[in-house]
Amino acid sequence: MVAKIKSGKSLIGALNYNENKVKQGKAMLIAAVKYPKDKELLSFNDKLFRLTDLAAMNQRAKTNTVHISLNFPNGEKLADEKLNEIVKDYLTGIGFATQPYLVYRHEDAGHPHCHIVTTNIKRDGERINLHYLGQNESEKTRKVIEIKYGLIKAEEQSPQKPDLKADMTVAAYGKAETKRAISNILSFALRAYKFTSVPELNAVLQQYHIQADRGAKDSRMYNREGLIYWVLDQQGNKVGVPIKACTIYGKPTLKSLEEKFRLNTQLRKPFKDGLIKILDQVLTKPQTKTSFQRELLKNDIQVILRQNDFGRVYGVTFIDQKNKIVFNGSDLGKAYSANQLSASLLPDLRGKVSRQQQSDDETAGTILRQTAAGGNELMDVLFAAEREDLAALNKFKRKKRKGFKL
Incomplete structure (x- = not known):
């Protein structure tokens, strides 16, 4: 228990x-x-x-x-x-x-x-x-x-051996035993990808709704170099009960991961120049955050941009899905750090345009439905806004006249 x-x-x-x-x-x-x-x-x-x-x-x-x-x-x-x-x-x-x-x-x-x-x-x-x-x-x-x-x-409780033949699908809390789901995904990630830190490992795991967690920096777990693994929901929130690293098959504790980090630092070096070359080619043209991610995805490179509530990029990680290599932006060079990329990327207005287009489409759909209904309803739709403005103006005038009487 x-x-x-x-x-x-x-x-x-x-x-x-x-x-x-x-x-x-x-x-x-x-x-x-x-x-x-x-x-x-x-x-x-x-x-x-x-x-x-x-x-x-x-x-x-x-x-x-x-x-x-x-x-x-x-x-x-x-x-x-x-x-x-x-x-x-x-x-x-x-x-x-x-x-x-x-x-x-x-x-x-x-x-x-x-x-x-x-x-x-x-x-x-x-x-x-x-x-x-x-x-x-x-x-x-x-x-x-x-x-x-x-x-x-x-x-x-003996750690469950991961199923190496299992399809790598995202974890869904409640659909399979939590420890088994984490074990399968973690085993695949540790074998397939080359990463050199816990945040880089999480960049891979979060694709499958899993997260490694050291706890808050002032916590007892962090100070004792503990590590637990969570299942995440669709919004990236932790759900269920975390699983201690030492209870998972292969014991992917922080100590064992750090040994893998040192090895991966050497193993990923041959792929660094190739990744930089692709980034330079994409950045020869002006890019927004969305277009930058889209263009790199064409080359099997996933870009994870970590942003604050104001849209400012404070972290960037590149995952070369073809070669299964993970790089933090600053590890590739200053030009690819979060600060430099944030300064070079253009404002992304696509979301605003899309919302406006969606609003226009909804309005057009309303007009078409009203037209199909027949009668003068089309005129009611077209001039609804003007009538609201006129009603508001008349109301204001009545209040103003009432004020003079006082």
Whole structure:
């Protein structure tokens, strides 16, 4: 069993996440403990207010939400009753025995798991300490529960060997077991591509909706050189439960990757000049961001431009799909760095033109539909804007005259 604890400031956010899964048919509520009604009779507000009422007992506490997932390997067949007993024992072990909580069984991943929503604020306003909760109480409790219920121990779960014959398609959370999907894609990427950093590896993995993550720079995981892998959704957001690198077949940890980085630094050198030559040929003509990417794609070169909210390019990565080589722009030379490319590329107006064209097309479609209907409706459509302006002007004049009377 693997337990993941997330703390936060939004009880409604944690509840919404699970309730939306229920609406989508991907989860079901299997327990509502220390609630005044049976789970079937609870409304959304009933579920929420029971927790927020407790959270309100301590106005100073910024963190009042605890969202836990308990994850089990394939092969663990747990009935709702048994799963609820495991949840009860787990929460007792980590100090939440007196707290109300909701348990949702999720069916949106390739492995059995459940989510628990509760609060760390007690009835008397005292906070349950969350500091090192996962490292200390959770780990001890997990091991006790694995023995008590005869579960497969987390340490004894053997890494799954990747399927080398599997088609390389993007990962989709819930369609296959998360660890197996990550293992297959990662194995292919490590064998096929030559990259020299975690961001360059991610440029490859994100094509398949996977991301390697070292954590925040001030995090304990980052300082200990840890590494986890996530599945991403269509918008690039992390979903599900991350998988530790050390539990994946081949152990693609940061230490082993760094050895590969050093090797790839030498192996990709013969392809550098050829890539630069193609870039120079494309840049002989004025290019926008869109045309630059399009022209290079004709040469099997994918350009990943990382932009801020204002459209400024702050990072660029080139993936030579033909030779399976990855280069950060600055590694090719100053002229291909993000700053230089951002300065040389013309403003991309295509999006604005397309939106305007789409608007024009919609207007034209409206006129054609009204014409087909017959009568004077065509005139109504053509002069609708002018009539609105005239009505607004008359309204303004009436207000103005009224003002003079005062």
